[in-house]
Amino acid sequence: MTRERRWAVTAVALAIVFVVGLALTNAWWVRTHRPEAASPPVTATPSASPTPEPEPLVSPPPTRGTTSIDNLTDVHDSVTEEGASIDISEPKATGASQLTDPIAQYIAKVRSDFAAHAKSATGAKLKVAWDVITATGPYLGITVNVSTVTDADHSRTETKSFFVDTVKGETVEGQRLLTNAARDRATNRLGTAAEDVRFSDAGEPLVVGHEGAYPLPASDEALTPAGLKISKAVSDKEDFAPLPAPPKPKPKPDGDGVDCSKAKCIALTFDDGPVPSTSTLLPILRKHHVHATFFMLGNSVAAHPDIAAAVAKDGHAIGNHTMTHPQLTKLSNDEIASELDRAAAQIEKATGKRPTLVRPPYGAQNARVLSVLRSRGESSILWSVDTLDWKHRNPATTIKRALASSKPGGIILMHDIHPTSVQAVEGVITGLKERGFTFVTVDQLHR
Numbered sequence: 524m525t526r527e528r529r530w531a532v533t534a535v536a537l538a539i540v541f542v543v544g545l546a547l548t549n550a551w552w553v554r555t556h557r558p559e560a561a562s563p564p565v566t567a568t569p570s571a572s573p574t575p576e577p578e579p580l581v582s583p584p585p586t587r588g589t590t591s592i593d594n595l596t597d598v599h600d601s602v603t604e605e606g607a608s609i610d611i612s613e614p615k616a617t618g619a620s621q622l623t624d625p626i627a628q629y630i631a632k633v634r635s636d637f638a639a640h641a642k643s644a645t646g647a648k649l650k651v652a653w654d655v656i657t658a659t660g661p662y663l664g665i666t667v668n669v670s671t672v673t674d675a676d677h678s679r680t681e682t683k684s685f686f687v688d689t690v691k692g693e694t695v696e697g698q699r700l701l702t703n704a705a706r707d708r709a710t711n712r713l714g715t716a717a718e719d720v721r722f723s724d725a726g727e728p729l730v731v732g733h734e735g736a737y738p739l740p741a742s743d744e745a746l747t748p749a750g751l752k753i754s755k756a757v758s759d760k761e762d763f764a765p766l767p768a769p770p771k772p773k774p775k776p777d778g779d780g781v782d783c784s785k786a787k788c789i790a791l792t793f794d795d796g797p798v799p800s801t802s803t804l805l806p807i808l809r810k811h812h813v814h815a816t817f818f819m820l821g822n823s824v825a826a827h828p829d830i831a832a833a834v835a836k837d838g839h840a841i842g843n844h845t846m847t848h849p850q851l852t853k854l855s856n857d858e859i860a861s862e863l864d865r866a867a868a869q870i871e872k873a874t875g876k877r878p879t880l881v882r883p884p885y886g887a888q889n890a891r892v893l894s895v896l897r898s899r900g901e902s903s904i905l906w907s908v909d910t911l912d913w914k915h916r917n918p919a920t921t922i923k924r925a926l927a928s929s930k931p932g933g934i935i936l937m938h939d940i941h942p943t944s945v946q947a948v949e950g951v952i953t954g955l956k957e958r959g960f961t962f963v964t965v966d967q968l969h970r
């Protein structure tokens with residue numbers, strides 16, 4: 524081969540190497556830089572792809588503790604039954620226990636299941652705890668955590684959430700906030716029932732499992748209409764509508780169940796009503812939990828039956844002060860009976876109860892009057908403290924006289940027909956209470 528020919532062959536060979544190299548480089552470039560869309564979707568050929576990365580889980584949103592909500596209390600029960608330890612905390616809405624009933628029913632079922640299956644095993648343990656997960660708008664979210672140990676090798680933890688609607692008075696399980704599709708997806712990913720549904724601050728639903736929380740979109744794809752409402756309240760950061768307050772126990776009148784042979788008892792009595800100023804007196808007595816005795820005139824009851832009924836309804840004692848306020852000592856036996864009968868009929872008509880206590884007008888009585896009363900099964904009630912309120916019409920004097928002469932077992936005479944007497948009542952009550960007196964009705968004095 525000539526020198527020129529050898530050079531030409533080398534040049535051709537180099538040219539071929541260059542061209543082939545260029546072609547290969549180009550093929551690599553195209554293969555590695557073609558757009559993503561051009562590649563077939565991974566899910567379309569699952570058999571050809573490696574196992575897809577599982578969808579990522581996130582941390583569950585922080586809980587709020589069990590003591591953060593007014594009127595929601597923790598009821599704790601810790602017992603050992605046949606060697607098994609049972610420790611149960613459950614939430615109770617004190618003013619509206621029906622709201623927490625579905626949770627109580629769930630926990631009761633957990634407890635009976637445990638009793639049926641696990642209890643006999645040595646070292647068996649059941650622990651139920653709860654936490655507040657949402658408190659916004661009318662919604663109160665609670666998660667309940669149940670952990671069961673049946674023996675050294677078998678333990679189980681499950682959580683379940685509940686959402687209370689404090690306005691509608693309904694409680695739904697968290698899983699009912701998810702669409703079926705979302706629930707299935709969460710169950711597949713978490714490997715456990717999608718029962719613990721919570722919400723992020725942004726209102727996104729999160730299904731909590733053992734390894735983390737599975738996030739779902741805050742849309743109707745994942746949430747039922749009930750779930751969407753809660754999601755919106757959470758993301759709008761609505762203020763929590765509080766749980767209803769527990770009903771206040773009705774205060775017992777101070778004199779209820781009092782033994783007047785031991786306590787310093789005293790009875791307030793009001794004569795000649797009922798009149799409109801009696802209606803002003805009732806709230807004062809109610810405020811101080813005092814029951815008094817009202818000696819009513821039949822004519823006044825006929826004029827104000829509603830006020831007589833209000834006196835009876837407040838728990839005061841009602842006695843008979845005759846129909847027309849005569850001096851009974853000046854009447855015949857039949858006239859006395861007629862005065863008392865007519866008044867008693869009016870009182871019974873207005874209050875539903877026939878009186879048996881009688882206060883003779885002006886305190887005027889004699890052996891004959893008393894024998895008429897006795898024959899009727901009625902008692903005469905006079906007084907030990909005369910405030911003379913009808914005479915001086917001065918509240919300060921009324922208070923002074925009542926406080927100065929009251930002794931245990933005493934009966935104070937006042938008249939609810941005078942506004943000045945009604946004005947004195949608060950001072951009489953507080954003054955006597957400070958001196959250790961307990962107010963009772965006249966019939967309680969002699970019990």
Ligand SMILES: [Zn+2]
Nearest residue numbers: 794795884885
């Ligand atoms: Zn009178």
